[in-house]
Amino acid sequence: MASQQQAQKLARAKARRTANNNYQRLIKTLYSKLRKLNEIYNADIYFVARRNGRIVECASADATGRRPWSPPDRAALVSTSLLCDDHND
Numbered sequence: 001m002a003s004q005q006q007a008q009k010l011a012r013a014k015a016r017r018t019a020n021n022n023y024q025r026l027i028k029t030l031y032s033k034l035r036k037l038n039e040i041y042n043a044d045i046y047f048v049a050r051r052n053g054r055i056v057e058c059a060s061a062d063a064t065g066r067r068p069w070s071p072p073d074r075a076a077l078v079s080t081s082l083l084c085d086d087h088n089d
Contacts, residue, residue, distance in 0.1 A: 027056055034058055 027049065034045045038060040045060040061067050 023051060031058055034060075 030047070034047060037043050038045050043060070045058060047056075047058040049056045059067055
């Protein structure tokens with residue numbers, strides 16, 4: 001019985017580690033695509049993701065490294081957010 005519990009515990013840890021690795025890889029890919037969007041199309045970028053109580057933020061900057069604009073406040077983010085449909089492709 002103890003070995004089954006230990007096996008389940010290890011399986012959950014492996015699944016959690018895999019999910020974290022997938023999340024980190026996706027965030028890294030998203031950063032590169034947002035940076036490309038900023039560089040090629042001169043778009044102002046502000047992206048926020050929250051997962052497990054941790055916040056990841058990406059904001060575009062000008063050539064000097066400063067943000068040429070202020071990110072929108074929380075009320076503006078909530079009121080102008082786009083709803084994403086879940087696609088099961």
